[in-house]
Amino acid sequence: MTFIQVIDCRTHRADELDRLMDDWVRATQGKRTATHSIVARDRSDPDHVVEIVEFPSYEEAMRNSHLPETDRIFQRLAAACDEGPTFTDLEVSRDEQxxxxxxxxxxxxxxxxxxxxxxxxxxxxxxxxxxxxxxxxxxxxxxxxxxxxxxxxxxxxxxxxxxxxxxxxxxxxxxxxxxxxxxxxxxxxxxxxxxxxxxxxxxxxxxxxxxxxxxxxxxxxxxxxxxxxxx
Structure with missing residues (x-):
């Protein structure tokens, strides 16, 4: 079952988050289990940034989180946030294209x-x-x-x-x-x-x-x- 993780944070360094995402994509090439990633900014609050990452399953998401490259980039991402990011884990019950x-x-x-x-x-x-x-x-x-x-x-x-x-x-x-x-x-x-x-x-x-x-x-x-x- 498709699994989605939503990472929600506040930061005035959104450009740095973009660079970190680029670093993560390069570092995990051939290793990551994530299939889709979206980074979005709140139109009414530009310091509010949300990242949505899709995985084939919860188990694959856990494999991805245990990659040393993922942990290293996450530590840098947390440091770039004004406050600690929050996570929402979602099991997809319907996916209508x-x-x-x-x-x-x-x-x-x-x-x-x-x-x-x-x-x-x-x-x-x-x-x-x-x-x-x-x-x-x-x-x-x-x-x-x-x-x-x-x-x-x-x-x-x-x-x-x-x-x-x-x-x-x-x-x-x-x-x-x-x-x-x-x-x-x-x-x-x-x-x-x-x-x-x-x-x-x-x-x-x-x-x-x-x-x-x-x-x-x-x-x-x-x-x-x-x-x-x-x-």
Whole structure:
């Protein structure tokens, strides 16, 4: 279970705390068990500084705290605080990545569910799609729906999300798919052949909606599977 430690302190030497964090990151390279660290300052009280550190589990956090490098940096951090820092230990009971949920719904309902109109509610009015397999690398939602309809009908793909990562306003998906060439596609008559493939997609979200997406697929591998190009 993910474990989070919150370190709360008061200091008029916040810049020094930043330097100490840099020192700790360098000193624990290849040793630390922490996976994410955030340092934040109170907007209404700039001397109030909070550090939030994430670990895969409480046990991994304890391993990290026992590193000599961690202890050394902590002693310097405590000395830079106006008063002793306080600690809050938290076991994560729910971790909801809201942007990844939107992307998952897009893939499951729009693509796998063959319901392209669902995209109207998931995407912004100014949505742009970038995909080298479309007629242009920069198309708006209506055109993207029209062209993707042909792809979905031709190959009947079912996508599996292998990995899904979020950072800031971006979500990145590693995908695989299976399908069958059951309909015409850009002049290529259906062959009935089963297809498989992989790809990556990156989404940019604004106010909980997809504003832009970038898609990359093994198009050459797909064409080889249906006999459109030689091996």
């Amino acid at each position: 809201l942007n990844t949920g939107v992307v998952r719904t897009f893939i499951e309902e729009v693509i796998n569910g063959r319901n392209l109109d669902v995209a109207d509610g998931l995407c912004t009015d100014g949505y742009r799609e970038h995909d080298p397999s479309l007629s242009s690398y920069d198309v708006r939602l209506a055109q993207a729906k029209e062209e993707n309809q042909e792809i979905l009908e031709a190959f009947q793909p079912v996508m599996t999300i292998e990995d899904l990562f979020a950072e800031g306003d971006k979500v990145c998906a590693r995908l695989s798919y299976t399908g069958r060439h059951s309909g015409p596609y850009q002049g290529l008559e259906p062959t009935g052949k089963e297809i498989t493939g992989t790809g990556h997609a990156t989404f940019r979200l604004v106010d909980g909606k997809i504003a832009e997406s970038w898609w990359n697929w093994d198009d050459l591998g797909l064409l080889r599977q249906v006999g459109a190009v030689g091996i």
